[in-house]
Amino acid sequence: MRKFVIILLIALFGFLVACSDKESQEPVEEEPVEEQTEEPTEQEEAEETDPEKDEPEFIYPLTGLPAEEEPTNRAIGVMVNNHNKARPQTGLVKADMVYEFLAEGPISRFLAIYQSEIPDVVGPVRSAREYYYETADAHEAIYVYHGAANFIEKDLRAGVVDNINGAYYDNDQFLFKRESFRQAPHNSYVMLPNVYEVASRNNIETEKKHEAWDFLSDEELVDGKAAKEVKIRYFDNLKVSYVYDPSTERYTRYSDGIKSTDLNTEEAVEVSNILVYETEHEIIDNVGRRFIDRESGGDGYLIQKGKIKKIKWKNVDGLMKPFIDGEVAKLAPGKTWINVIPKSPGLDKGVTYE
Template sequence: MKLKIMTSCLMVSALLLVGCTKKDEVKQDPIKEDKVEQKVTTSVELKHIFPLTGVGTNENVDQRAIAVMVNNHPKARPQSGLQKADIVYEILAEGDVTRFLAVFQSEFPERVGPVRSARDYYMELAKGLDSIYINHGHSPDAKALLDKGYVDALDGMEYDGILFKRDKERKAPHNSYISFEKIEKGAKDNGFKWDTPPKEFTFLSDKEIETIQGASGTFTTINYGSPSFEIEYEYDATIGKYKRHSKNQQTIDHDTNEPVLLDNIFIIEASHKVKDTAGRRDIDLHSGGKAILLQKGKWNEIQWENREGIITPVKDGKVVGLVPGKTWVNVIPSKPGLSKMVSIGDDL
């Protein structure tokens, strides 16, 4: 069924984004070369493909995925390390506040954070990717899972000042960081496996990318209910990637000023229910439902399914391939749903 998007909403969203791109443009340093050699997957000289990005490399791809809970409170911005994540899941925690699960496998920043507390539904996603889970604190349900060893985890409540370091420039709970050197140390000290990569996602070939069909949409907004958590994705045709903005500020790295640049934006509906007086939620990441996939400035209505613990884009029961590169997954409540929370349009 055709997604209903109000014209007035599209115009307002587009005007906001145009204003953002002109008035709030971020001056950035040149993007540094990745430490790992990365080229298109079709290059015959490359021996391997990173499982979560589909990007080719001659380096070893057997690194286990690391899934980090990253704070998205306005006082935690800009964050560190998000630009290196292969995939980021953005989901509501309490109230209108979203939180990130940033998954790293193909490359790693020097540090990531601010690290925030665990929720059970984020842990389910980390487990689906067989990740080592990094958190600082936990809800009661998440603690119960941690206590029984549901995932291999490093918790800042146990390792504060040992593996996790407080940034003096920020105040708690927005100042906990961890380096990947410390993650490796903590994993090895706890006997966690380190060389078990996740299953490979499905990716499009170069030829398939050239023939991507769909409705045109270079600007997309997602309204989570608060101006501080209104997200804007802008497709930049000159680089073939999406830029992310939050509250009219481009999402960049705190430490390097590198921008977050994305190849796939996957927006899904899921049932949300508030379950306690603190506003914590039950979020159904198992039943599947409606979704939107944005690639190369085009968008399509598809579905999502949970396949072996992984949120997977599908259409008519078949897996939809991703553009090789980085992916951001936005999970929104099925009520009010995509038609109310998402607006897509072109540059005005």
């Protein structure tokens, strides 16, 4: 009996000890596992702060606007008629750059340079002049015109610039056509995309990597005087004006007070840059043809983003380029029009702005 009591007591003591240990044990909280994150590399940090990260890989060389792929099509320079019987023109709104020179008398013509956009039809197309084809050549463009004086045609046939004369394709309906709603010589139109095919047939190069002009970045500001409207007077009966729209940062062009629009689409001519250069003009024959000095440089204006600034222009490899403080001035991305005016009336009397 005594032995049984001892065994029972030992068992009871063991049970009480086990319960006491169980109650004294507190739950152990697990430490949270921290997620491992990789530190950015120096290259990744540089890319995040690099202002050029969002810049397009490719741009059009004459407009500075983004291109989906590297532009390799050669520029085309077209002689576009600006007689009042030739307005409104077709396809002029699509040109990357347009030069407005005086032709004869109080009449100007355009050299329209196309590269980023090649419209189906451009015109009316008119005859050649030396300072137009010299400018086209400086752009390394294919020069397209319709007819020329014998002494000019002689140089063009000799290959002074790669060219296509509409007189040899007059109304062939593939390259040139005559429109019935206008009378000659204001009714010749070129089917611009077909220029490349005809050029190839004539062993004229149709691909070229053109050197890009200098363009402003989004962060760069322009200085100068306010210029909401700019008026340019060639003659009393030949005036050009540009009106600024701050919402688009572009200027709408007017010719003799009438908005410049496309004949077919009625789209207005809107430009991001206006250049005005004054230079010597000299009448060289009884028809009123001119010599225009493109070499000597001189004074000018650069108008962009609602501001106008006095500049100098210099001939750089055949191109009349703007300079500020000895450096090539940057253009705002977009289309550019260059108005070349005689020294009389010149900038002081021929250009006004407000």
